[in-house]
Amino acid sequence: MAKEFVKDITAMDDDFAQWYTDVVTKADLIDYSSVRGSMIIRPYGYALWENIKNELDQRIKDTGHENVYMPLFIPESLLQKEKDHIEGFAPEVAWVTHGGSEELAERLCVRPTSEVLFCEHYKNIIHSYRDLPKLYNQWANVVRWEKTTRPFLRTLEFLWQEGHTCHATDEEAHEETKQMLEVYADVCENVLAIPVVKGKKTDKEKFAGAKFTYTIESLMHDGKALQSGTSHHLGDGFAKAFGIQYLDKDGQQQYVQQTSWGFTTRIIGAMIMVHGDDRGLVIPPKAAPTQVMIIPIAQHKEGVLDFAYDLKEKLSAFARVGIDASDKKPGWKFNEHEMKGVPLRLEVGPKDIENNQVVLARRDTGEKIIVSMIELESKLTEVLDDIQRNLFERAKELREQKTYKATSFDELNEIFTNKTGFVKAMWCGDQSCEDKVKEETGATSRCIPFEQEAISNECVCCGREANQLVYWAKAY
């Protein structure tokens, strides 16, 4: 019996990687299976993903996109149509070679992403400027043959949405690329309480086949960065490779301009590493499967359980409310739901019922508040909002503490030797400087932020003239 309550986790500062593994398994988010590098997403983890998915799906639909579903398999010859794309993805795809007992004439890869499938379809359905824009999205599983994997962060198979759009002009495609990055930033900041830096990837770090890639980058508790969503302007590279043309208003054949953008289960890893603490998960209210967990105190006493269940029913109009009426001791239950990151605990026992009150305990601050029954409904909403806000502010503060500036290579190197975090530094635009930073410090360029500052006018690496500020960091 004892086993199910022993949920000790490694302290963050002792071993952050082990802390992470402890949290994802002991908070019942995932389990391992005999499929290397794949994870089982358990009910609690999947409910979290469903909340994130619903929030994002609504925004995708509100911006005029339609959901579709493309095949899982891609014939090898189709994948090879766009040269940069196949070069980027070939080393990490899984190949189906047999169907039943027969060897296939042509291998099929399990989609690592679906650009080529969308392109083939677009060629089929786009003929005239009247057919544009085409704004499609799909929710799907994809596979990338990763050597080293970690739950949510890097898995052989993951769940995501991938948007794929076609436009008449470069400008429209550019607007779309920006718009969808803003949608991702909105979900990160306002649902998951994860502050992000918005910017552009360098050419070296952009998507295979893209003209350019926009990204949102977030900073984990250990000071490492995590790419949290990307939006690509594909230009007309795929359109030319696949022959996706439309007749414009003047009767001229034009190639379409395309975008693609993706957001994955990886974000759950970010949420864990941004908000979690030594007691386990901390889930922002807007994403939490259970926002308020009612723990009856002395539940064997007459009236307590009835009262608690009534309360659950009443409060369910205002929040996602659970009740733990199991026969475990209250202390065990407190630990359990703290571990699972439930934003708010509501304790109610005989004395509280007598005094017409309950106790609210915040997961983020540990603060306990006695609330009278009369003001409970309004207080509940207020406190949940405040937790959401506080988590975002706290994460932003931590990120600011861990954001440094460097104006010379020595300074940059010293920061990455002694500290972890974002380093803002100027860059000349030359890939050899980017390579050198990576080789000598282990840090990569995260993005060229939209919000530029001129912290110097020399490249942090080569000292030549530089007018672009770059965020650098070691990254997941």
Place this chain on the structure above:
Amino acid sequence: MAKEFVKDITAMDDDFAQWYTDVVTKADLIDYSSVRGSMIIRPYGYALWENIKNELDQRIKDTGHENVYMPLFIPESLLQKEKDHIEGFAPEVAWVTHGGSEELAERLCVRPTSEVLFCEHYKNIIHSYRDLPKLYNQWANVVRWEKTTRPFLRTLEFLWQEGHTCHATDEEAHEETKQMLEVYADVCENVLAIPVVKGKKTDKEKFAGAKFTYTIESLMHDGKALQSGTSHHLGDGFAKAFGIQYLDKDGQQQYVQQTSWGFTTRIIGAMIMVHGDDRGLVIPPKAAPTQVMIIPIAQHKEGVLDFAYDLKEKLSAFARVGIDASDKKPGWKFNEHEMKGVPLRLEVGPKDIENNQVVLARRDTGEKIIVSMIELESKLTEVLDDIQRNLFERAKELREQKTYKATSFDELNEIFTNKTGFVKAMWCGDQSCEDKVKEETGATSRCIPFEQEAISNECVCCGREANQLVYWAKAY
């Protein structure tokens, strides 16, 4: 320009199979791709699936199940653990043999169904009677290497949900098997307006590895049957193969009793073939992506479009309302949305505005009703409900017309030679009789219905004593 409006479809009675193909492609439900046997589910088709999915998902959650996500791949050794199961599925799985450029030490099959993955997980998380029942479900894509494929009906890859549960007793598992069949029947009858026959599969037709299989069977417009959802009592066969045991209240190790049940995109094929007609799709209101399509008449005249858009906004509180304000002629629009099966068309032009009325045209009966603006809201709901009811009644009537009885083999054979439909006939329970019916008539046993009738006491095939009524039919 003309091309996009030419949506002629083959008449049902001329060539039902071609009618079906015409409808799925011309109503923009699907498109083909270079991936053999797979389909692209287009926005209209996917919106339909999302509606069905949401209705079913809500019912699955309301009956206490939790969603999870299992890996796409199954190692060959894991698939082989349950003997009957692997025998049933091995001939139709796709095999991944390479990851990137490396050959795998063990082949991975792309899941055709996920029993073995759930079993492996259950062995890991079930220890005590306190851990039961486990009521899990997943929404996923699965692959079966079919030789001959048709959109929705039989595809290499399809979307579905698969429920997998563990129980302490055989009775509980049996209750669950029945409950989930009732849930499927509810979705078919009350969302999709498809009447179903509920019953049990014969041993020959049951799921590979199951103790028994419950099924709902529906009848298409051409008189062929379609298996529309199945629920399996797995007994303890998988539990024994995987060692899934729990400690009961008396401290004894017991094997769990399991169920699994699935409902797929195939049901869209059933919906098409039950309700469709020579003008195209007919979608029941509860499943329809657009329930009411507003067509402005003489939309170039002042005030018409504004009025139509206002109407759309107002009515959107009561129904899923679309508006077609494209520059096509109203007649083209009528055809277009009839083809797409929109349940109700709302026409509004200058004269209607003057008279403070609109025209409603029903897709199911073709009836046109003039409705005054004052009663529009209530009338709209009323008519949609009536269409939903009418479609179900109509389908039920057709099924009854096409349901026959046979008390001798000659009679059975004659029916299947001259007609199509369900044939009710007694069966002795011997598989050789079942085989003979199939060989000589092409019909298979669809189910042993829960509602039994004793139409004779002799087996329709061998004449021996028989006390089970069976529904026989040629089937998709």
